[in-house]
Amino acid sequence: MFSLLYGLWKYLFSKAEFHVLILGIDKAGKTTLLEKLKTLYSDFEGLPPDRIVPTVGLNIGRIEAHKSKLIFWDLGGQLGLRTIWEKYYEEAHAILYVVDAASESRLEDTKSAFEKVLRHQDLQGAPVLIFANKQDLEGAVSAKEIGTALNLKELEERESMAMAISAYDGSGIREGVTWLVDAMRTCKRTQELKQRADAAVTMNMHVIKDDTSVWRKERIKNRVW
Numbered sequence: 001m002f003s004l005l006y007g008l009w010k011y012l013f014s015k016a017e018f019h020v021l022i023l024g025i026d027k028a029g030k031t032t033l034l035e036k037l038k039t040l041y042s043d044f045e046g047l048p049p050d051r052i053v054p055t056v057g058l059n060i061g062r063i064e065a066h067k068s069k070l071i072f073w074d075l076g077g078q079l080g081l082r083t084i085w086e087k088y089y090e091e092a093h094a095i096l097y098v099v100d101a102a103s104e105s106r107l108e109d110t111k112s113a114f115e116k117v118l119r120h121q122d123l124q125g126a127p128v129l130i131f132a133n134k135q136d137l138e139g140a141v142s143a144k145e146i147g148t149a150l151n152l153k154e155l156e157e158r159e160s161m162a163m164a165i166s167a168y169d170g171s172g173i174r175e176g177v178t179w180l181v182d183a184m185r186t187c188k189r190t191q192e193l194k195q196r197a198d199a200a201v202t203m204n205m206h207v208i209k210d211d212t213s214v215w216r217k218e219r220i221k222n223r224v225w
C-alpha cells in the first residue's frame with residue numbers, strides 16, 4: 001500500500017523521465033560515451049576509457065539535463081548479444097545509435113544492424129540520434145557522411161539527426177543531448193508511452209481504493225475506531 005501511494009506521488013510530482021537506449025555494434029564507443037555523459041552531466045566522474053571493458057550485460061547511467069531525467073541503457077554490441085536489444089525497445093523513448101566513424105571496414109555491419117533496429121515494430125516513432133564517434137581520430141568521416149551511409153533522410157516517420165562527437169574529449173555530446181531531449185519532449189511516441197504509464201497508475205489507484213474499502217469493512221466488522 002505504501003509503495004503504491006509513493007509510486008503515485010512520485011509519478012505526479014517528479015520531472016519528466018526519458019529512457020534512452022544506446023545501441024551500435026561492438027567497439028563503436030557506447031560505454032565510453034555513457035561514462036563521458038556521467039562526467040559531463042553529474043557530480044559523478046565516469047570511468048576513464050582504459051578501465052572500460054566490452055559490455056556483456058547492461059550498463060545504466062542516470063543524468064539530468066534540460067529539466068529532464070535521462071536514463072541511458074547501454075547494451076553490448078557483439079554479434080551474439082544483439083538479440084538482447086529488442087527486450088528494451090518497448091520502454092525506450094529514443095535510440096542513440098553510436099557509430100565508429102573512423103572504421104570504414106565496419107560500416108556495412110553498422111548499417112545492417114541499424115536497419116534491423118529501425119524495422120522493429122516496438123520502436124515505431126522513436127527519435128533516432130546517430131553519434132558519429134571518434135572524431136578525434138584522423139580519417140574519421142563526418143556526421144553527414146555517416147547519415148548518408150545510413151540513409152537517414154529516408155526516415156520520414158520519425159525524427160532523426162546525425163552528429164559528430166568524440167566520447168574521448170566530449171566534443172559534440174552536449175549538442176546531441178539538447179537535440180535528443182527536445183525530440184523526446186515533442187514526439188508522439190512519448191505521448192503514447194505516457195498514456196500507457198497513466199493507464200498503469202489508474203489501475204494502481206483502483207487497487208489502492210479496493211484496499212482501502214477492504215480496510216474500512218474490516219474496521220466496521222471489528223469496531224475499531
Ligand SMILES: Nc1nc2c(ncn2[C@@H]2O[C@H](COP(=O)(O)OP(=O)(O)OP(=O)(O)O)[C@@H](O)[C@H]2O)c(=O)[nH]1
Pocket residue numbers: 024025026027028029030031032033049050052053054055056075076077078133134135136137165166167168169
Ligand atoms: N579514439 C577514440 N577511441 C574511442 C572513442 N570512444 C571509444 N573509443 C575506444 O573504442 C574502443 C571501444 O569502446 P567501448 O566504449 O568499449 O565500445 P562499445 O561500443 O561499448 O563496445 P561493446 O561494449 O563491445 O559493444 C575502446 O578502445 C575505446 O577506448 C573516441 O571517442 N575516440
Ligand SMILES: [Mg+2]
Pocket residue numbers: 030031032053054055074075076077
Ligand atoms: Mg560497451
